[in-house]
Amino acid sequence: QVHLQESGPGLVKPSETLSLTCSVSGDSVTSHHWSWFRQSPVKGLEWIGYVHYTENTDYNPSLGSRVTISLDTSNNQFSLSLTSVTAADTAVYYCETRGHWSQGTLVTVSA
Amino acid sequence: EIVLTQSPATLSLSPGERATLSCRASQSVPSNYLAWYQQKPGQAPRLLIYVASIRATAIPDRFSGSGSGTDFTLTISRLEPEDFAVYYCQQYGDSPWTFGLGTKVEIK
Numbered sequence: 001q002v003h004l005q006e007s008g009p010g011l012v013k014p015s016e017t018l019s020l021t022c023s024v025s026g027d028s029v030t031s032h033h034w035s036w037f038r039q040s041p042v043k044g045l046e047w048i049g050y051v052h053y054t055e056n057t058d059y060n061p062s063l064g065s066r067v068t069i070s071l072d073t074s075n076n077q078f079s080l081s082l083t084s085v086t087a088a089d090t091a092v093y094y095c096e097t098r099g100h101w102s103q104g105t106l107v108t109v110s111a
Numbered sequence: 112e113i114v115l116t117q118s119p120a121t122l123s124l125s126p127g128e129r130a131t132l133s134c135r136a137s138q139s140v141p142s143n144y145l146a147w148y149q150q151k152p153g154q155a156p157r158l159l160i161y162v163a164s165i166r167a168t169a170i171p172d173r174f175s176g177s178g179s180g181t182d183f184t185l186t187i188s189r190l191e192p193e194d195f196a197v198y199y200c201q202q203y204g205d206s207p208w209t210f211g212l213g214t215k216v217e218i219k
Contacts, residue, residue, distance in 0.1 A: 045156070045199060047208040060207040099146075099158035099167055 002026040004095050004102035012089075012109050018082040021072075022095030022102060029053065029071050032098055034078040036069060038091035039104070046091075051078055085109045113138055113202050117211035123219040130187040132214045134200035139180045144204030147176055147185045150213075151196045159198075160185065190216070 008020035022034070035050040049059035051069040059067050068081040082089060092104040114137040124130055134145070143163040148156035158167040160176035163183055173188040187194055195218050200211045 044212055045201070045210040047201075047210070058206050062207070094155055099161065101155040101157075104155050 002100040006105045020080045035096045036080045037094045040091035115211035121215045125219045132185040134183040136181040140202045141204030146201045148199045
């Protein structure tokens with residue numbers, strides 16, 4: 001059974017970088033796609049991007065160049081980095097692979 | 112990007128009734144890569160259907176998906192009490208992947 005668990009700060013200051021890690025059990029990050037999504041009352045469900053096991057990436061252009069998703073094969077994890085955050089980045093963030101979703105973590109952007 | 116329009120926004124039905132949810136895409140979804148999710152308050156989305164009509168693992172057969180191109184449908188043949196939730200369609204055939212705004216299925 002695939003299990004995904006996010007970790008990272010729940011509060012980030014404006015203009016700083018949001019960093020989250022997704023720990024994977026029951027599967028290996030050396031196969032498949034590994035995605036990040038977020039959900040807010042304003043924007044609904046939003047795809048952030050994914051990293052393929054080949055380390056190819058694809059990102060939502062709405063986030064511009066602020067987003068990076070990367071693999072950590074030694075720890076069977078993958079990570080999200082979102083720079084220059086504003087209040088509009090406040091959301092519940094999820095990691096996902098092949099229909100298996102994490103429980104979600106609320107990240108609030110506030111001074 | 113492909114815009115997905117779900118209708119109706121809210122569906123008020125009784126347990127045992129049939130629910131029919133619509134998802135219309137602004138352009139054809141490549142390879143019919145269209146998924147349906149169920150979400151309950153405080154929970155992550157749960158995958159029900161992928162590639163328009165394939166049920167995900169452990170999803171009851173009262174859930175079925177159909178359609179192709181730009182018009183897709185999720186049908187719940189007989190609503191159980193646990194089926195009252197919000198349902199989203201998502202396309203993953205073209206980047207950026209996009210979601211509809213959801214249909215809330217509520218108890219009448």
